[in-house]
Amino acid sequence: MTSPPAAGTFMLDGRQVEFREGESVLAAARRHGIDVPSLCYDDRLEAFGGCRLCAVAVKGVNGFPASCTTQAQPDMEVETRTPELDDLRRTLLAMVVSENGSERLAVDPLRGLASQELQEAVADLNPDLDRFKGATSGSSRPDDANPFILRDYDLCISCYRCVRVCAEQEGDYAITVAGRGFGTNISVEFDGHLRDSSCTFCGQCVQTCPTGALADRKAMRFAQTEEPPPLPTRKERRT
Amino acid sequence: MTAAFEKTRTICGYCGVGCTVDVLTRDNRIIGIQPALDGPANEGALCVKGQFAYDYVHHPDRLRHPMVRNAEGVLERATWKQALRKAAAGFMQSAERHGRHAVYGIASGRTPTEADYMMQRFMRAGFGTHFIDNCSRA
Amino acid sequence: MYSNSQLIEMAGQQPAPFLWLLDQFHRRDERLTPDAMRAIASGLRMPLADVYGTATFYHHLNLGNGSRSNPRVCTGPVCRLRGSEQWLADCPQAQSMACAGRCDVPVPILQGDSTHRLTDSALEAAAKGPLPVPNPGGLPECIFEHIRQPHQATYEGYTARDGFQALDAALDSGPDRVLQTLDDSGLAGRGGAGFPTGRKWRSVQEAPGTPKTIVCNADEGEPGCFKDRAILEYDPYAVLEGMILAAFASGAELGFIYLRYEYPELLTQLEEALTACRTVGLLGPANKLGSDFDIHIRRGAGAYVCGEEGSLLNSLEGKHPFPRNRPPFPVTHGYLQKPTVVNNVETLAAVPHILRHGAEWYRDLGRGDLVGTKVISVSGDVQRPGNYEVPFGFPLSELLYDWAGGPPSGSNFQAASMAGLSGGFLSANDFDVTLDEPSLRSCNSMLGAAGIIVYDDTRDMVDETRVAIEFFAEESCGKCFPCRIGSRRLRERLDAVGPDTDRDEWLDEVNDLGRVMRNLSACGLGVAASFVSDSLVRNFPDQLEQRFEAPE
Numbered sequence: 061m062t063s064p065p066a067a068g069t070f071m072l073d074g075r076q077v078e079f080r081e082g083e084s085v086l087a088a089a090r091r092h093g094i095d096v097p098s099l100c101y102d103d104r105l106e107a108f109g110g111c112r113l114c115a116v117a118v119k120g121v122n123g124f125p126a127s128c129t130t131q132a133q134p135d136m137e138v139e140t141r142t143p144e145l146d147d148l149r150r151t152l153l154a155m156v157v158s159e160n161g162s163e164r165l166a167v168d169p170l171r172g173l174a175s176q177e178l179q180e181a182v183a184d185l186n187p188d189l190d191r192f193k194g195a196t197s198g199s200s201r202p203d204d205a206n207p208f209i210l211r212d213y214d215l216c217i218s219c220y221r222c223v224r225v226c227a228e229q230e231g232d233y234a235i236t237v238a239g240r241g242f243g244t245n246i247s248v249e250f251d252g253h254l255r256d257s258s259c260t261f262c263g264q265c266v267q268t269c270p271t272g273a274l275a276d277r278k279a280m281r282f283a284q285t286e287e288p289p290p291l292p293t294r295k296e297r298r299t
Numbered sequence: 300m301t302a303a304f305e306k307t308r309t310i311c312g313y314c315g316v317g318c319t320v321d322v323l324t325r326d327n328r329i330i331g332i333q334p335a336l337d338g339p340a341n342e343g344a345l346c347v348k349g350q351f352a353y354d355y356v357h358h359p360d361r362l363r364h365p366m367v368r369n370a371e372g373v374l375e376r377a378t379w380k381q382a383l384r385k386a387a388a389g390f391m392q393s394a395e396r397h398g399r400h401a402v403y404g405i406a407s408g409r410t411p412t413e414a415d416y417m418m419q420r421f422m423r424a425g426f427g428t429h430f431i432d433n434c435s436r437a
Numbered sequence: 438m439y440s441n442s443q444l445i446e447m448a449g450q451q452p453a454p455f456l457w458l459l460d461q462f463h464r465r466d467e468r469l470t471p472d473a474m475r476a477i478a479s480g481l482r483m484p485l486a487d488v489y490g491t492a493t494f495y496h497h498l499n500l501g502n503g504s505r506s507n508p509r510v511c512t513g514p515v516c517r518l519r520g521s522e523q524w525l526a527d528c529p530q531a532q533s534m535a536c537a538g539r540c541d542v543p544v545p546i547l548q549g550d551s552t553h554r555l556t557d558s559a560l561e562a563a564a565k566g567p568l569p570v571p572n573p574g575g576l577p578e579c580i581f582e583h584i585r586q587p588h589q590a591t592y593e594g595y596t597a598r599d600g601f602q603a604l605d606a607a608l609d610s611g612p613d614r615v616l617q618t619l620d621d622s623g624l625a626g627r628g629g630a631g632f633p634t635g636r637k638w639r640s641v642q643e644a645p646g647t648p649k650t651i652v653c654n655a656d657e658g659e660p661g662c663f664k665d666r667a668i669l670e671y672d673p674y675a676v677l678e679g680m681i682l683a684a685f686a687s688g689a690e691l692g693f694i695y696l697r698y699e700y701p702e703l704l705t706q707l708e709e710a711l712t713a714c715r716t717v718g719l720l721g722p723a724n725k726l727g728s729d730f731d732i733h734i735r736r737g738a739g740a741y742v743c744g745e746e747g748s749l750l751n752s753l754e755g756k757h758p759f760p761r762n763r764p765p766f767p768v769t770h771g772y773l774q775k776p777t778v779v780n781n782v783e784t785l786a787a788v789p790h791i792l793r794h795g796a797e798w799y800r801d802l803g804r805g806d807l808v809g810t811k812v813i814s815v816s817g818d819v820q821r822p823g824n825y826e827v828p829f830g831f832p833l834s835e836l837l838y839d840w841a842g843g844p845p846s847g848s849n850f851q852a853a854s855m856a857g858l859s860g861g862f863l864s865a866n867d868f869d870v871t872l873d874e875p876s877l878r879s880c881n882s883m884l885g886a887a888g889i890i891v892y893d894d895t896r897d898m899v900d901e902t903r904v905a906i907e908f909f910a911e912e913s914c915g916k917c918f919p920c921r922i923g924s925r926r927l928r929e930r931l932d933a934v935g936p937d938t939d940r941d942e943w944l945d946e947v948n949d950l951g952r953v954m955r956n957l958s959a960c961g962l963g964v965a966a967s968f969v970s971d972s973l974v975r976n977f978p979d980q981l982e983q984r985f986e987a988p989e
């Protein structure tokens with residue numbers, strides 16, 4: 061992998077830093093050791109701009125654009141951490157935690173490579189975990205009888221990393237966004253099971269999921285750390 | 300709820316792509332595999348085999364030593380020397396009886412290029428046949 | 438009746454085939470069956486999961502056992518004032534629909550391709566809405582200049598006056614004159630965002646890449662807005678002339694009208710108008726512009742957010758209709774990533790008038806330093822609901838009292854929504870504002886697409902806020918966290934405000950939800966929802982406080 065050449069410099073938190081051609085503010089910031097929080101970002105995928113945790117202040121721009129979808133430009137002046145931004149992010153993160161309830165925030169790292177991201181963001185920003193109580197989103201699919209992937213959407217925060225990795229990395233387009241708004245669910249066609257879809261069980265959706273909502277069912281079974289819903293019997297599987 | 304586990308960086312053994320993986324172990328047993336985001340060949344991707352097909356390592360049916368069939372056709376434990384002799388004899392017999400093209404070699408998709416080279420020399424120079432292929436050619 | 442493969446073949450010959458196919462299969466089978474979705478997926482080479490996921494996004498598509506012909510009753514904010522929820526409850530096979538854009542004649546019922554109106558006493562046909570009444574103030578008009586003339590909606594009627602004269606003149610003087618006049622006129626977008634139209638067209642003209650596209654945004658999903666419907670019903674050729682002028686000025690070859698599902702009669706009417714234009718060589722291969730510019734109608738399928746231009750373009754492209762990240766903007770990366778003009782119906786309808794009368798004339802229509810006019814949809818608790826064209830800077834009170842006739846007898850005005858619902862609720866104490874963005878911004882509101890729903894003093898503004906927030910929560914697309922979660926949480930808080938509520942926590946949470954949504958949402962929908970909840974807290978604190986108190 062060769063990196064694109066440096067394309068210019070901009071001001072980042074009071075520091076003059078260089079950025080590469082086509083690089084987003086978020087990518088440049090991280091490369092320079094500034095940790096901008098995010099949940100929907102996976103640097104292998106096209107930036108999506110859904111979680112908005114990566115919002116920054118850009119001089120001369122109204123509001124707080126998402127740094128993942130904002131291209132770095134020469135002479136831009138960006139602040140990644142102001143008191144107002146921290147406060148907005150903390151409140152937003154409390155909203156995110158409320159989505160599935162704070163009780164299930166801690167998940168087994170065996171669930172997947174990125175499964176700790178939400179917890180880590182919480183540890184970083186320290187939101188009030190008891191605010192914004194209300195209905196929970198997403199419904200798990202314990203009925204999906206495959207031996208590899210646990211679809212525990214009770215933990216899902218609709219970042220669509222799974223859908224995007226399946227399309228952009230695996231080229232498989234097995235899963236999709238169904239419904240809308242708070243009622244959104246990750247689904248295969250006709251709300252069915254993975255094994256009836258075009259899923260190849262490559263597991264990439266599992267590994268990019270920031271909450272453990274998609275989990276490595278096999279590892280959990282092998283390690284017996286947490287009892288995943290039992291696999292249906294052969295007979296049940298046929299029906 | 301969460302278990303301690305170790306991560307061992309290695310290369311997936313399944314095919315010639317060479318995806319980098321972290322093998323997750325506890326008490327010296329494999330409990331899972333995770334792709335390496337910094338794997339130069341795979342950048343965090345794996346296929347179903349690399350990701351999930353590791354049961355064989357600790358499987359009771361896994362072969363742990365060579366076996367050959369006895370006169371009754373039942374598999375019995377053997378030494379490598381015995382096993383290779385037996386295999387060589389079988390190949391030679393076929394070639395003698397039916398000609399050099401009665402033998403066909405297929406190299407595994409997991410073999411590196413050097414081993415593939417060895418294999419084709421073995422078939423061409425050894426048996427005198429060009430019936431040699433590699434399963435990952437498809 | 439066409440077979441699957443015939444439909445797929447027909448779709449293959451046109452642009453934006455996905456939406457067209459959804460509509461065709463939905464019509465043919467009365468619902469969208471798995472078989473149809475499979476046919477679309479294989480015919481258009483789309484992943485089946487995506488066809489399914491995208492179809493589930495649209496409220497009007499029946500994927501289950503429901504039928505396209507089941508009646509849909511409007512439960513928008515104005516129709517609810519007229520008891521539509523009760524009617525819905527009385528009619529078991531009916532389903533509810535968000536504001537159907539007929540707030541001037543509530544309550545609309547959509548059944549298949551026809552609309553009826555339900556009143557206390559009758560069910561009457563209501564294919565067209567009422568014609569805008571003559572300007573009560575006798576002020577000069579732009580959009581409505583000819584709208585009341587007989588047969589204005591026919592090609593003959595339109596050309597009998599000065600129809601297509603602006604186009605003829607433009608063909609003589611060239612694209613740059615058109616752009617210059619628009620720049621000079623100060624015409625800005627009437628769909629809500631107010632971007633200067635001349636600049637938009639020029640950007641598309643200058644942007645590299647072909648084919649360029651003109652999209653007429655006729656999605657009109659904002660509750661309380663029904664102006665685009667009236668313009669298209671009574672003066673459709675003005676909009677088409679505007680689109681053709683846009684194509685001429687920017688060099689576009691492709692045109693779409695993105696028409697909301699709830700206007701089925703307009704679909705037929707506009708198809709006829711397009712045919713008339715093709716017959717006389719205004720559209721289609723080797724037309725008068727010297728291009729192949731043609732216009733295709735694509736029907737939405739029930740999603741407010743599809744009026745947002747990025748979402749609209751994704752919808753046209755057959756993608757999941759999430760708004761797009763900006764920049765880049767549609768003027769450089771629009772339909773299929775090519776330069777695209779997206780304009781509101783009213784914006785396009787203004788163009789021929791401006792070109793005929795000149796920039797100066799248009800500028801002078803506004804009050805003070807403000808330029809031009811705005812069509813305003815007035816509905817709710819008011820004597821004469823309807824569409825009124827006012828100069829920018831016109832006093833709100835004059836519109837509501839003098840033009841629209843004031844409150845129903847025996848009551849007083851209490852509040853008015855702005856920008857449909859998106860600007861939140863103004864209290865009657867603020868009715869001395871003028872109708873323009875600077876004035877309304879000073880009241881923490883906005884004019885936007887200019888729907889005004891009026892509420893008299895019998896209304897409970899906490900309930901009305903709940904109705905409004907429910908709309909935004911239903912319509913939130915689910916792309917961004919602030920709005921997807923925030924709109925739901927606001928709705929829950931408004932559902933459950935009562936004596937058992939912890940007042941301080943409630944206010945704290947509602948304020949914070951609004952703040953996050955306003956500052957961090959990815960599109961205007963989430964921002965709008967925060968305007969609504971904020972306006973309740975700011976403008977109607979007494980009614981809110983009453984809710985927290987135990988009933989006597």
Ligand SMILES: Cc1cc2nc3c(=O)[nH]c(=O)nc-3n(C[C@H](O)[C@H](O)[C@H](O)COP(=O)(O)O)c2cc1C
Pocket residue numbers: 625626627628629630631632654655656657658659741742743744745746747779780781782784785960961962
């Ligand atoms: C949630 C949302 C809904 C919108 N709905 C509409 C609509 O129904 N019609 C419309 O013309 N513009 C709508 N807009 C504004 C469009 O994004 C866009 O600004 C407009 O169509 C541009 O045309 P104009 O410049 O002529 O106003 C909406 C914007 C948002 C954020």
Ligand code: SF4
Pocket residue numbers: 222225226230232233234235258259260261262263264265266
């Ligand atoms: S495991 Fe299946 S759903 Fe997940 S990324 Fe791979 S192909 Fe897609």
Ligand code: SF4
Pocket residue numbers: 213215216217218219220221222223246265268269270271272273274
């Ligand atoms: S399942 Fe995981 S990766 Fe997929 S949308 Fe939900 S939280 Fe994101």
Ligand code: SF4
Pocket residue numbers: 742760912913914915916917918920921958959960961962963964
């Ligand atoms: S603000 Fe709401 S409608 Fe707009 S992108 Fe975000 S979730 Fe979608």
Ligand code: FES
Pocket residue numbers: 097098099100101108109110111112113114115126127128129
């Ligand atoms: S990382 Fe930028 S919006 Fe999620």
